[in-house]
Amino acid sequence: MQLMRIGERGSERPVVRADDGSLYDLGTVTGDIDGAFLAGDGIGRARAALAAGALPQIRDGVGRRIGAPIARPGKVVCIGLNYRDHAAETGAVLPAEPIVFMKAPNTVIGPDDTVLVPRGSEKTDWEVELGVVIGAEARYLDTPDDALNVIAGYAISNDVSERAFQLERGGQWDKGKSCETFNPLGPWLVPADEIDDPGKLGLRLWVNGELRQDGTTADLIFGIGHVVWYLSQFMVLEPGDLVNTGTPAGVAMGMPGQPYLRAGDTMALEIDGLGRQQQTLADA
Known part of the structure; x- marks a missing residue:
């Protein structure tokens, strides 16, 4: 289901x-x-x-627009540099603790909606991620195992990013992460009890039909339970909140020539058991 x-x-x-x-x-x-x-x-x-x-x-659902599988997330919390191969491709040292940043909740759109390249953007990038949707209040959880009990389900999340805004314009990462349309989500939410092991899921992303990311959640530095437990020590996670858990290697920022996204490009994403999404980009 x-x-x-x-x-x-x-x-x-x-x-x-x-x-x-x-x-x-x-x-x-x-x-x-x-x-x-x-x-x-x-x-x-x-x-x-x-x-x-x-x-x-x-009986008339085929061809209808698919919206994000959750309505109005209270907050979108993200983890940066959470895959060993992604840290290596960007030349970053493995973090001792999860790197946490926030993304504006109104970035969440349907899985096949148009993604807008922000005005002035030169470095719009893609990031396939396992999205975790919270199903019960998480406050000072005792252990990472306890955290698995507050997860409602999982979905494909595309943490679209503008790297110049994120890294070269000063301040925090949020302004390179919170541009409109920068979080396609879906096509559906799979209940947590229907995913045997969220730590063994393949993730893939194509740009214009060319495979760019091909990773696995087995390469996570901080596992799903650890991430949710860790966040609960600093903030209260509430039902409907979305947690983006990081992206594997293969982003434009880490590639030779850095082939960032432009209007007219397409992104397609898959995660084992969670379906497929695809977006075309347009100028804002």
Whole structure:
């Protein structure tokens, strides 16, 4: 079972995607896939309604716009330099603790929506990441194992970045991370209990059909449970929050010639078991 939202931006409807690909309307269970839904065992209620045949099937869903699988994340928290091969390609020393930065929540868009190259950008870059969606309050968690119990599910996240804004214009990273449209998410949210091991997932990204990133979460410096536990020592994570857990090697910043993105380019992303997303870029 996967959770989706389909429809025009701002008017998405909650949907369950069954394992055979058929779509079912979740409107009788919830008004949206948001923090309140996740905190109230919405995933369990959706699963039970689907199993009972209580959800009307959507027969006109093919070709409809897919929205981000969660509505209005309260915050987007990101981890930088969290893959050994990515740190190596950028010449960075492995961090002793997770590198934390924030991304504006309104950067989150649908998985196939247009990504805008910011005005004045020269170094817009791609980053395929495993996105973690929080399903229960996480505050001063005791152990990384405890952290796995507050995760609602996983999704593909593209942490689009403008490197000059991020690294060459002074201040914090956020302004190179928070440009509009800079976080495509989805196509769906896979419940955490349907992913056998989030530490063994392959991640891939193509630019204009050429494979650029081909990594695995087994190369994470700080694992998923550790990241969520660590964050809970410094902030309260709430249901519906999104945590981007880092990207493997293969970003433009680390490549010879640094082939940054331009209007007209396309990005395609996959993570094992989490589907596929694709965006075309346009000038802002």
